[in-house]
Amino acid sequence: MTTKHEQILEYIEKLPVGDKISVRQIAKDLIVSEGTAYRAIKEAENRRLVSTIERVGTIRIELKKKEHFERLTFAEVVNIVDGQVLGGKAGLYKTLNKFVIGAMQLEDMMRYVEPGNLLIVGNRLKVHEHTLKAGAAILITGGFDVPEKIKKLADEMELPVISTSYDSFTVATMINRAIDDQLIKKDVLLIEDIFTPLDETAYLLTTDQVKKYSELNSLTNHGGYPVVDSNKKTVGIVTARDVIDKESHEQIDKVMTKNPITITMKTSVAAASHRMIWEGIDLMPVLGENSVLQGVVSRQDVLKALQAASRQPQNGETIDDIVKQQMKIISSEEMVFECIVTPQMTNHFGAMSYGAFTILLTETGAQSLKIRKRGESVVENMTIYHTKPIQLETVLRVHARMLEMSRKVAKMDIEVFNEKLLVGKAMITYQLLER
Numbered sequence: 001m002t003t004k005h006e007q008i009l010e011y012i013e014k015l016p017v018g019d020k021i022s023v024r025q026i027a028k029d030l031i032v033s034e035g036t037a038y039r040a041i042k043e044a045e046n047r048r049l050v051s052t053i054e055r056v057g058t059i060r061i062e063l064k065k066k067e068h069f070e071r072l073t074f075a076e077v078v079n080i081v082d083g084q085v086l087g088g089k090a091g092l093y094k095t096l097n098k099f100v101i102g103a104m105q106l107e108d109m110m111r112y113v114e115p116g117n118l119l120i121v122g123n124r125l126k127v128h129e130h131t132l133k134a135g136a137a138i139l140i141t142g143g144f145d146v147p148e149k150i151k152k153l154a155d156e157m158e159l160p161v162i163s164t165s166y167d168s169f170t171v172a173t174m175i176n177r178a179i180d181d182q183l184i185k186k187d188v189l190l191i192e193d194i195f196t197p198l199d200e201t202a203y204l205l206t207t208d209q210v211k212k213y214s215e216l217n218s219l220t221n222h223g224g225y226p227v228v229d230s231n232k233k234t235v236g237i238v239t240a241r242d243v244i245d246k247e248s249h250e251q252i253d254k255v256m257t258k259n260p261i262t263i264t265m266k267t268s269v270a271a272a273s274h275r276m277i278w279e280g281i282d283l284m285p286v287l288g289e290n291s292v293l294q295g296v297v298s299r300q301d302v303l304k305a306l307q308a309a310s311r312q313p314q315n316g317e318t319i320d321d322i323v324k325q326q327m328k329i330i331s332s333e334e335m336v337f338e339c340i341v342t343p344q345m346t347n348h349f350g351a352m353s354y355g356a357f358t359i360l361l362t363e364t365g366a367q368s369l370k371i372r373k374r375g376e377s378v379v380e381n382m383t384i385y386h387t388k389p390i391q392l393e394t395v396l397r398v399h400a401r402m403l404e405m406s407r408k409v410a411k412m413d414i415e416v417f418n419e420k421l422l423v424g425k426a427m428i429t430y431q432l433l434e435r
Contacts, residue, residue, distance in 0.1 A: 004032050006289050008040035012049055012060065018093040019060045021050065051075035053092065056085055061093045072096055072178065074137055074160045077118065080178045081139065081164040081171050086146055087154030088137065088161055096137065099175060101168055102127055110134065120168050125150065132157050141168045191272060192265035194305045195286045197295045203228055204238055204252050211248035213238055226285040226293055227256045233291045236260055237283070262287045265294065273302045274378045277431045303433065306376045319344065323359045327367070327398075335368040335400040341392055352390035357416075358382075360398065361426045365412045368400040369430060374410065377430040388423040390416075396423070408432055 008030055012021065026037040041058060044050045052058045053075055061073045075092040078085060085092065100112050102121030109127065113119055115135030121127055123144040131138050132153050140146065143165040154161040164171060202216045203226045216225060217240075224239035236256035246255050262285045263272055272284065276299055288294045322344050330336040345356035362379055369377050390396065397417045404411040410432060416424040 003289055004036050005040050012044045015060045017060050017062050021058050053078050059093055062095055078162055080174050083162040083164040086161045086163050087151035088159045091158035091160050120171055132159055141171055189269040189305050191263055191267045191286055191297055194301050195295045195297045201296050206253035208252045210243050210246050210250045213243050224283040227252055228293050232293050234285050234293045269302055269305045273433055277378055277433050320359055323356055332371050337364050337398040339396045341394045346392050350392050361414050364398045364400050364414055365428050374432055376433040380429040380431045382426055382428040384426045386424045390423050394418050
């Protein structure tokens with residue numbers, strides 16, 4: 001049975017793109033409290049189903065797939081630039097294809113303006129009119145207003161005219177940053193991207209017997225199965241360890257492991273892998289609202305995802321990506337790496353930041369383990385000695401030495417040199433994620 005919260009989200013998802021919604025309207029239409037409606041709308045905003053704009057309200061927007069995350073809706077642009085919508089509110093849900101900065105003569109500018117574009121321009125009335133007629137929206141910098149005829153044309157064309165107090169350069173930078181942030185989010189794998197849905201896997205009911213586990217085990221390759229009650233709420237998990245030496249007629253709820261470790265759709269794959277290593281488990285149930293089972297994720301699923309992610313080009317760059325790009329292997333046998341300190345890796349004093357230095361050390365160890373065919377790993381603990389400041393554009397040489405390695409744990413000593421001068425070192429223990 002679905003909850004009121006889920007019913008509201010389903011209702012919002014079925015609304016036509018561009019529809020305006022409110023807490024009061026949802027509460028009235030679905031006969032729920034305004035508090036319940038408010039929480040569901042906030043969840044819909046997190047899922048990028050709606051966008052809330054000051055002085056406009058909350059509107060249903062197009063849900064963008066991950067491969068199209070480099071595109072923004074006009075509603076999102078309004079929020080990014082702290083803008084005011086002067087006209088064309090009905091088109092806020094639309095997605096912009098690209099933005100164009102209007103810094104040339106009208107005739108030259110219009111060659112670059114196409115339907116679905118966003119033109120960033122100042123107080124140029126003729127440009128505004130031609131742009132709307134060409135099918136593009138307008139972002140006016142400098143905080144200027146527009147005449148009523150432009151607002152009326154924007155309403156007719158359903159193309160937003162937005163005003164912001166920022167200048168063109170600042171606005172372009174803000175939009176580029178927002179796109180870059182979304183590209184980084186696109187590259188972050190979540191459990192919803194890799195999990196096995198409920199209709200493609202198997203589970204057990206509390207009323208089933210141990211013999212049902214044996215039947216499922218002969219049909220699937222999962223070593224464990226979630227246990228649910230009559231409402232599909234997860235109450236336990238059964239693995240081979242639970243059923244060993246148990247009679248086939250014994251009831252599952254008597255032998256299962258209660259309160260299993262679970263995750264949600266929005267858990268990152270990296271967090272799931274870390275949990276699996278630390279807890280020593282091979283399968284985790286994926287839960288939705290009110291602990292209702294949505295599917296499962298296995299250790300193999302996580303491993304495949306991590307290996308695939310490491311081979312993907314990064315569109316939006318984080319500090320981790322920048323450090324990794326600067327690293328190159330000098331000797332795979334002796335586990336020696338080289339890295340050049342770029343401006344993005346430095347602090348306000350021009351020296352390599354502590355965070356970038358830590359990434360360099362941990363990544364050196366992780367890469368060394370991959371060279372030794374030990375696969376993915378996570379840091380369990382580390383001790384760092386940052387002995388000398390490291391200047392911008394310094395070429396660092398990093399030496400990794402294996403101290404101890406078992407099936408599940410590796411201990412490494414890592415030293416960093418600037419020419420022959422030792423500038424830092426670390427002792428790092430890694431937990432290994434094996435099949």
